[in-house]
Amino acid sequence: MKDDDIPKTEEGWRNKLTPEQYQILRKKGTEAPFTGEYVHTKDKGMYQCAACGNQLFSSDTKFDSGTGWPSFDQAIPGSVELRPDESDGMNRTEVVCAKCGSHLGHVFNDLPAGRQVGSKTGKRYCINSACLLLKK
Numbered sequence: 001m002k003d004d005d006i007p008k009t010e011e012g013w014r015n016k017l018t019p020e021q022y023q024i025l026r027k028k029g030t031e032a033p034f035t036g037e038y039v040h041t042k043d044k045g046m047y048q049c050a051a052c053g054n055q056l057f058s059s060d061t062k063f064d065s066g067t068g069w070p071s072f073d074q075a076i077p078g079s080v081e082l083r084p085d086e087s088d089g090m091n092r093t094e095v096v097c098a099k100c101g102s103h104l105g106h107v108f109n110d111l112p113a114g115r116q117v118g119s120k121t122g123k124r125y126c127i128n129s130a131c132l133l134l135k136k
């Protein structure tokens, strides 16, 4: 995918994405837990940004967090940007695609009890399925 495939306007994004993807990627929405396409996926491959094709996560870093969202213990270096997010009265860290600036999810250091199983780094990138495209 070429860089000029990234829409320059909100109208362009609306035309490119499904309504659900637009709400999550461009409006920082969150899909309902356990509803996403990739929650339980164990297939090998590379997870790309659904908006621009940027390679974000290897399937090797995916683990079952039990939270209902695809979870990874690390991102491909340079593929994402982290931003402080104090919306909804919470102190979280937003994960954004470094290439197109779309919202992907949040990253957590403080894993809930019993949910750190499988994370090799102690981090949990909690990412919406709607923001991902698995290339096998």
Ligand SMILES: [Zn+2]
Pocket: 049, 050, 051, 052, 053, 054, 097, 098, 099, 100, 101, 102
């Ligand atoms: Zn992107």
